[in-house]
Amino acid sequence: MYGDNKVASFSVTIERQQDLFTLSSEYSLAHCVAADLRMSRGIASVFKAKFGQVEKLREFGPRVGRVLWLRDQERFIYYLVTKKLSSGKPDYREMWNSLLDLKRRVLWSGIRKIAMPRIGCGLDGLEWRKVRNMLEEIFQGTGVQILVCRFNPKSIPTPGTVDCRRTALRDLGHGLPTIANEFRDEIGFNEGAMLQRLHLLRRV
Template sequence: MATYDGADDHEDVVDQVTAVGGSKFSLLHVKGDLFSCDESESLAHCVSKDMCMGKGIAKLFKAKFNGVTELKKQDKGVGDVAVIKKGGRYIYYLVTKVKYNHKPTYDTLKSSLKAMKDHGMKNNVTGISMPRIGCGLDRLQWPKVEEMLKGVFKDTDIVITVYSI
């Protein structure tokens, strides 16, 4: 398993998709360490309602940002987003399943993405960095998730940067 050590080792953008219709939405693909993104960018990843975060990148988010008690107090349901603010950015916890050992559906992920978009637009978020959400341990298919991201964010000015190693 690759580690995310926070080193500034990301490469230049390898792919970019920009929406039409006047928005400034972009979906960027970067090879590198997610945690090396600019500290002005918000971060996002998928979690279960129980906020276990014991495996995969969720475990790294838990170690880096703590906040489990605060997240549990928000009592967000499946299809929603829990949020903590660290420094000048938001950390988004997309609640896509009930328990850590369950698998999300495309519908629960889409609902969580919409909730994140709404929060981001209300709070003037301009950039969100994330891994290939839902596609690691959760086993969703990246081409479908990527199209979902484009559909949800196409009418915004939010730049989504997807990190892969």
Template sequence: MATPETLPCSAGWRLLHMRGDLFTCPSTDDALAHCISEDCRMGAGVALLFKKKFTGVEELLAQEKQPGQCAVLKRSGRFVYYLVTKKNYYQKPTYDILRKSLVSMREHCLANVNSISMPRIGCGLDKLKWENVSPIITEVFQDTNISITTQSRPQQV
């Protein structure tokens, strides 16, 4: 079961940090999000879990999204966002491309989604620093009514 870590709030939106399993988040109404490469390899880390759980690699490739954009699948009434943060799986993303991918996701969310659960995006195998990523999420979403919950395994916190 997930347990809260912090709850920074600001004008109509929230960013909640939790410890727990992303795939057992309490609401099936929550959209899910994570980072991928343009080549959609998803061979390790949380991306591999998304690939196994939601399939759809061909659907993602057909969307022809580039770094800085966001591909979307709909599974069991829930949106699953794939933030394209690098061209090839073996590369590392930049904070600027991550920001652009988040903006792309936000644009889709504004018409469709009120809450998103995600891992600490970019901070696992991609090696970005959470202390830099968290303010980017805040910058992109603070003027919306979209709630975001980040899930991390207890050893990652």
């Protein structure tokens, strides 16, 4: 729900007008990159300038659908590899699998607070509401809080309250259900009984 202060709060994600890089170190950071690790545009270029160590990231052997990470004192900087080339575009399957890997990494490290931009929704062109619903679905029940930071205070919409559990299944009618049909054998979609939830779409 968006309040008068234009903070959007759901069960997992909180969206706020705030500079991502001014947050305290209690927040680990996450953003999207291509497997080529060029990071030459958008917020990825800021991450590159601030945290560097690109060669160290390359040592992980970047693969689409996986997450790379750097240690920044007591926090982590996560790089979600959502596409092969910087010149390309991700799809929802790649975003979904990257978020599943992020969940595994975060829980393994004991991280409880993550901050990120509207991942995949700037130059990459994905729809934020769909990506946000993925975050809600994947991280529900984990105790992980995700703070989504916005730079432009005039660009946040002000809709009414949204039931994210319902929206995650209903509003992705041409998003996740399509992915489930096309990639039914994907490991990611078996995790968390996501397919079972998607089969309920027509009843919502």
